[in-house]
Amino acid sequence: MTTANRQRIIVQKYGGSSLANEQMIRANAARICKRKAQGYNIVVAVSAMGDTTDRLLALAQRLAGDQLPPPREADALISTGELVSAALMAITIKEQGHDAISLSGRQAGIRTDNAYGSARIAHIDTQRVRREIERGRTVVVAGFQGLTATDDTTTLGRGASDLTAVALTAALTAERCEIYTDVDGIFTADPRLVPEARILPRIGYQEMLEMASLGAKMNPRSIELAAVHKVPMLITSSFNDQSAGTIIRDWEEDGKNMEIRKVITGIATESNIARITLRGVQDRPGIAAALLTPLVNESISVDVIVQNVSADGRTDFSFTVKEDQLRRAQEIAAEQKQVEYAELIARHGYAKVSIVGVGMQNAPGYAARMFQALADADVNIEMITTSEIRITCIVEQRSVGIAARALHQAFELGED
């Protein structure tokens, strides 16, 4: 690289709602150009405009009739949405006086396995991106996609343009990855449920991962990848330039901050959960695997799993799935003839409420405080599951707001 271009690289990612119309594309191009003028090299990863991906998938589904669209063709189809955004963004940046080039995932060197629809990035050959940067160009990469070793286009899964951005940040050893989205940052709780929720100025990877898995609008795989490669991320709004956003990085390295941090970082909520309970299951080894493997094989995401203590060789076994997968999950569970049980109960109308915080693993008593707060708010707990840095309760859907507000208050998250 020439000296002039040895300057630092920043990767920015713009989601579909940030590219929903021409006005938004222009505003974001202006932000990119401003940053470029500050002396950074900018690499941009873009999603498809607005609801493009959903519209293309719906069309494919209608043409595929009773079947699912073949995954390879579905990927060839929906990957076009990001190509459109990338070219339009490059055109707009050029119009604003800075040189730019759009690259497909393939051209940006993103190589994946061949798991169509949810491919994993194998490696990134950054040669072309670096060459374009050396030429002084802002590089706009179509997010969400890559190429298999057999020269076919894959997509990385819903919301995976974040993943493209994080992977490029790591591969280019860029300074940081800025995710521009339609929220101002990561909140202590869902502000639609908890009006007093506030933006977290900073959060660690592990906590963010729990928050993301538990309903925050972030792609958990991108957080995982960022954690592995220690990619600092900024989550901020493309609609509100006043928002400082949330920085995600390894705060644990920073001893001083550790001391003054709250133990609980935030409340995560997820709605539209269904529960399947098998009562009177014969309690023998392998029963959980026998039940759950067929579900996982059909891409049903089994979430909270609880098995009660066995009494007289029989046990109750419960798990949750997303509401729209309940019917299929129920059918599959019922088909497992090798599992003997007395009764299968399927019910929807649940939600998950979790408290998340790395401090928890060293500080006891948080579970008790959580259950007490929910009891005081008259919220019934249906199931409980814990990890080192979170505690999750399944509650009735209609109680989710009350529960989130009660916990937000109990753990004093509304205060700086």
Place this chain on the structure above:
Amino acid sequence: MTTANRQRIIVQKYGGSSLANEQMIRANAARICKRKAQGYNIVVAVSAMGDTTDRLLALAQRLAGDQLPPPREADALISTGELVSAALMAITIKEQGHDAISLSGRQAGIRTDNAYGSARIAHIDTQRVRREIERGRTVVVAGFQGLTATDDTTTLGRGASDLTAVALTAALTAERCEIYTDVDGIFTADPRLVPEARILPRIGYQEMLEMASLGAKMNPRSIELAAVHKVPMLITSSFNDQSAGTIIRDWEEDGKNMEIRKVITGIATESNIARITLRGVQDRPGIAAALLTPLVNESISVDVIVQNVSADGRTDFSFTVKEDQLRRAQEIAAEQKQVEYAELIARHGYAKVSIVGVGMQNAPGYAARMFQALADADVNIEMITTSEIRITCIVEQRSVGIAARALHQAFELGED
């Protein structure tokens, strides 16, 4: 190839209006499957659905502001339309029970020069297409696009999915190239102007090329390519299965047909022509080049060119352009200070009427018959230009229908 797949290949092409909605995609997939069931291997080239390309270009133009969208980015953008069609067609063929795969122009091995927006095919590496055929798959190729030696996507020019189809037919030594479109075939004249026009069951490459250049809805470059590689083509309707269509091939090789053919094959018309005349131009060598080169350099398509016999060192020089290029052509012509002239007259409201037929080159008197027919119909001839197999008159736009009908009758084209 295994014996089972040594069977013959047919290339079919479906244009945008043939893919405008789900119903059309299904109907065309059914035609493809039927042909496959008859024992052919099918390779399909598709255009973008309906007005997709125009919509994408309009969006790019709005974002590019006063400038034209950068050609590389415009190509990256509009090439996505064909990717969408190809994937949807492959999905639909599979739904109808036949294996299929979509390939981008790149994946189909189509390599071009780097003239973005009107790239020329350098060669086709058919390896992948052949491999997919061997697997028993119908191969759906995104038309209109290719890849440069520097790994960038190009497009081949408006209407160039025909070109993709012809080039694939030649490269695969396929049996023939079938173009499915929204007309029943090639007519003796535009049926909107000449109600008694009928479909030509057959036409030679040279005549078709003249017809195509003179307004028939065909891509002239695809006809040229077909002529060079002796690719037999069928032009027929995707809306009307009763249409037998028009076969384009080298009929000259077929002595018997030659004898019974009419000398005039058809009447070609093109509307919305403008004329620029420079009166009193100083008549010296190089004057035509000095005038026309700057126009061609700005991609203004100069068509009929007429220079009158010089009188006392001064001459009149006229040429036609498309009406929507008149203003720019006029500006450029006026800027050529090295060309001295007395007066520049720009006028729109003209049309071209041509008679086309390979027989003409050996049979005199057709020009006289043409001019007489137009005179009898009271149509004034503004300019005349001829080639070996056609005679073209520029007439007033409002006379084009009368002129076409008069010529159609004079040369007995309505009769079998």
